[in-house]
Amino acid sequence: MDPPKTEAIFNERFVKIICVGAGADFSSVLASSDEIKEYFEGFAVKYGLLKHIKTEHQVVETSWDQAKGQWNVKVTDLKSDTTTEDWCHILIHATGYLNKPAWPSVPGLEKFKGPKLHSAKWDKSVSLDGKDVLLIGSGASSVQILPTIQPRVKSVKVFVRTPRWTLPSVNSKKGKFSPEEIDKFVSDPDSVMKLRLENERTLNSFFTMYMKGTVLQKQAREHLESEMKKVVIDEQVQKKLVPDFPVGCKRILPSGDQFLYAIKNDNVQAIYSGVKEITETGCISDDGQHYKGDVIIAATGFDTSFIPRYPIHFKGHNLQEDWSTSITGYMGVGISECPNSFTLAGPWSPISNGPVIAPIEAQADFVCAFIDKYQTEPGMHSMSLKAAACYDFKSYMAQVTQKMVWSDNCRHSHNIKPNWGQSSITWPGSTLHYLEAMREPRFEDYDFEYSGNRFAWLGNGLSQTEWDPTADLAYYVRDEDDGRHLSRSARTKAISKSGSQPPRELHRQAKLAAKS
Numbered sequence: 001m002d003p004p005k006t007e008a009i010f011n012e013r014f015v016k017i018i019c020v021g022a023g024a025d026f027s028s029v030l031a032s033s034d035e036i037k038e039y040f041e042g043f044a045v046k047y048g049l050l051k052h053i054k055t056e057h058q059v060v061e062t063s064w065d066q067a068k069g070q071w072n073v074k075v076t077d078l079k080s081d082t083t084t085e086d087w088c089h090i091l092i093h094a095t096g097y098l099n100k101p102a103w104p105s106v107p108g109l110e111k112f113k114g115p116k117l118h119s120a121k122w123d124k125s126v127s128l129d130g131k132d133v134l135l136i137g138s139g140a141s142s143v144q145i146l147p148t149i150q151p152r153v154k155s156v157k158v159f160v161r162t163p164r165w166t167l168p169s170v171n172s173k174k175g176k177f178s179p180e181e182i183d184k185f186v187s188d189p190d191s192v193m194k195l196r197l198e199n200e201r202t203l204n205s206f207f208t209m210y211m212k213g214t215v216l217q218k219q220a221r222e223h224l225e226s227e228m229k230k231v232v233i234d235e236q237v238q239k240k241l242v243p244d245f246p247v248g249c250k251r252i253l254p255s256g257d258q259f260l261y262a263i264k265n266d267n268v269q270a271i272y273s274g275v276k277e278i279t280e281t282g283c284i285s286d287d288g289q290h291y292k293g294d295v296i297i298a299a300t301g302f303d304t305s306f307i308p309r310y311p312i313h314f315k316g317h318n319l320q321e322d323w324s325t326s327i328t329g330y331m332g333v334g335i336s337e338c339p340n341s342f343t344l345a346g347p348w349s350p351i352s353n354g355p356v357i358a359p360i361e362a363q364a365d366f367v368c369a370f371i372d373k374y375q376t377e378p379g380m381h382s383m384s385l386k387a388a389a390c391y392d393f394k395s396y397m398a399q400v401t402q403k404m405v406w407s408d409n410c411r412h413s414h415n416i417k418p419n420w421g422q423s424s425i426t427w428p429g430s431t432l433h434y435l436e437a438m439r440e441p442r443f444e445d446y447d448f449e450y451s452g453n454r455f456a457w458l459g460n461g462l463s464q465t466e467w468d469p470t471a472d473l474a475y476y477v478r479d480e481d482d483g484r485h486l487s488r489s490a491r492t493k494a495i496s497k498s499g500s501q502p503p504r505e506l507h508r509q510a511k512l513a514a515k516s
Contacts, residue, residue, distance in 0.1 A: 062091060064314035064339055069381045069451065071340065090371060093308065094344040097351055100303040104136055108278035118298045119145060126295065130154050134283050134291060136275055137299035138164060140251060143259040145299055150262045157291050158263070159283070161274035162410075163243040165224050166256020203355050205504075207430035210248045210353055210405050217405065220247045231260040240272045249410035251352055306347050306425070314338050327425060328390050330445070331438065333363050336390035339382035339449075340374070342367045347425045348397055352406075354431035362438040369441045379452030389445035400428040436492060 031039075044050050054075075060083065061074040071091040076083045101120040103109060109116070115126045119141035133153050135142060138160040146158055177185070185192045209216040225242055232238050241260065243250070253259070263270050273285040282292040306327055312319035319335065322328065328336035329347030344367070345351065350359050374380050401407050406424040427434050448454075465471045485491040492498075 059310050061311045062313065063311075064341075066315065066339075069340070089340060090374065091341045092344065092367060093312075093341070093346070095309060097304065097306075097345045097349070098302045100309065101298075102301050102303045103298055104275055104278070104300050106275055106277055111280050112278050112282075112296055113280050114294050114296065116296045116298065118300070120302065128153050128295060131294040132292065133157070133295050133297060134293035135159065135297045135299060136283070137301070138162065138259075139299060139301060140253055141301065142299035143253045143256050145297060146268070147258040147262040149297075150265055150268055153267065155267045155269070157269045157271055157283075157293065159271045159273060159275050159285065160240070161272075161286075162250070163241050164250055164253050164256065165243055165247050166228060166253045166260060167224070168227050168257050169255045200355055200358075204430065204432055207354060207433075212246065212403055212405055212408075217246060217248075224252075227257070228260065231257050231264075237270075240270075243410075245408055245410040246405040248353075249405040249408045312338070312341070314341070328387075328394070329425070330385055330390050330393050331366070332359070332427065332434075333366055333438075334385040334390065334445075336387050337384050339384045342370070348393075348427050350427035350429070350431050350434045352426050353429075356431075359427075359431055359434050359438070362435050366438050366441055370446075373443070377454070377457040379450045379454050379456035381449045381451035384447045384449070386445055386447055389442075393445075397425075397428060401426075404428050439492075439495075440488070 044053065056078045058076045058078055059073060060076050063072050064070075065072055065087075069089070071088050073086045073088065073091065074083060075086060098120075101118045103118060115123065117123055117126060128149050129152050131153050133149065133156045135146060135149075135156055135158040138158065142158065143164075143166070146156065150156060185195075206216055206220070208214045209220045211217065224247055228242050229238055232241050241263075262268055271285055271289075271291065273287050273289075275283045276286050277284040278296070279290065282290055283296070284290050305323075306329070307323050308320050310320075315337065317337070319338065327347050329343065330336065332346045332349035333342050333344065334346075335341055335343060344363050345356075345360055349363070350356065370383060374383060401424050404424070404426075406426055406428075429437070465473065465475070485494055
């Protein structure tokens with residue numbers, strides 16, 4: 001029998017956590033990587049986060065010690081090339097989704113004698129001025145690269161295997177903020193908040209566009225097709241650049257009209273084909289044509305398989321091997337039967353259907369709820385996602401996904417991985433839908449294992465209130481009921497500020513199905 005605890009109820013114990021992973025004066029709506037990097041570095045310095053972060057350290061292996069109830073983490077210092085071992089109670093895999101560059105999977109890449117650049121691993125020492133450039137890909141990266149390099153290079157041959165739906169530029173200045181706007185953002189924080197609210201409300205207003213057969217899907221397709229054809233006048237070229245699949249099946253490209261305008265320049269040649277081989281001097285297209293160039297730029301995206309980049313050993317499993325066969329994720333954060341371990345931006349995160357920062361923050365809150373439970377229940381040894389819960393979740397996601405455009409066969413990064421076991425592992429709902437789903441963790445989907453008495457959290461009979469010398473010992477006496485709402489619906493209305501905005505047309509009031 002465990003001895004009675006000497007601490008108060010819910011007294012916190014020491015918990016060690018390892019998280020593996022990675023502003024107002026931005027010059028444009030779509031800020032550059034340098035500006036974003038500078039913002040995060042400044043943020044880390046401002047809030048004193050650097051003392052909690054180890055940069056240039058690479059995790060090479062993790063393993064669960066069942067006896068001790070902790071993770072052992074092997075880490076290599078990339079500066080000194082030394083490897084050390086650390087440990088933690090809880091391990092969070094926050095390695096991101098778009099962080100492992102995928103080079104073209106064609107033979108001969110190593111043969112090319114000129115510089116090879118990837119959009120995610122850019123070598124700034126390579127000058128493109130006056131060069132003949134071969135640009136592989138026509139997705140989000142290519143859309144940003146082509147308009148930027150076109151005025152500087154001698155020529156660009158861009159390989160367009162698959163057309164993409166594009167959005168017009170966000171404003172007449174090609175998405176750039178004026179100096180006056182930037183000054184206002186810096187001096188008037190309310191103006192930044194107003195812009196953010198406008199952007200988020202807009203992004204959250206058209207999710208039904210991603211649902212098959214809806215009025216909004218039909219309207220979006222008609223509008224984007226019309227806008228693209230205003231730029232691409234030639235009917236034969238329209239057939240090659242205007243998609244024939246639903247809007248949103250592949251990622252919609254913001255400011256993509258600048259890509260279309262760039263293609264019309266005399267020094268740009270669009271090759272409507274993929275690349276099947278790379279030679280010493282250039283690329284061979286799928287139709288057998290050879291195109292020479294001085295530099296190859298691979299705008300070919302990332303490895304989005306979700307297979308971990310390092311071994312994760314637990315209870316006879318290696319997650320690298322398990323997820324190479326079949327993904328067993330849960331709500332973007334869970335790993336089937338893996339103790340004291342979570343992911344951020346994991347499988348079934350809403351990564352392509354609206355604002356993404358808020359969902360990642362919701363995932364962090366979700367994980368923190370489990371950390372709090374673990375930290376305040378001293379008898380707890382570990383917590384693991386139930387295999388049955390994971391299976392049911394995955395099955396339901398597959399069922400709902402069939403109603404979404406991502407299940408169409410348009411070859412995109414969210415539906416082409418054999419290890420997924422289904423058509424897509426994008427959250428089949430809106431960002432707001434995801435936030436509500438994540439707000440209250442389902443502890444019933446987890447197994448909690450105890451090494452001591454599961455009621456040790458009750459402590460010594462004293463409350464935290466009594467341990468706080470500044471607390472009101474009669475806090476529960478009040479004139480009105482201001483406690484937590486007891487119904488989920490009431491809690492949601494309070495959080496979403498129901499009644500604060502002018503009425504709008506609701507999805508349930510509109511006809512979701514387009515007229516035939």
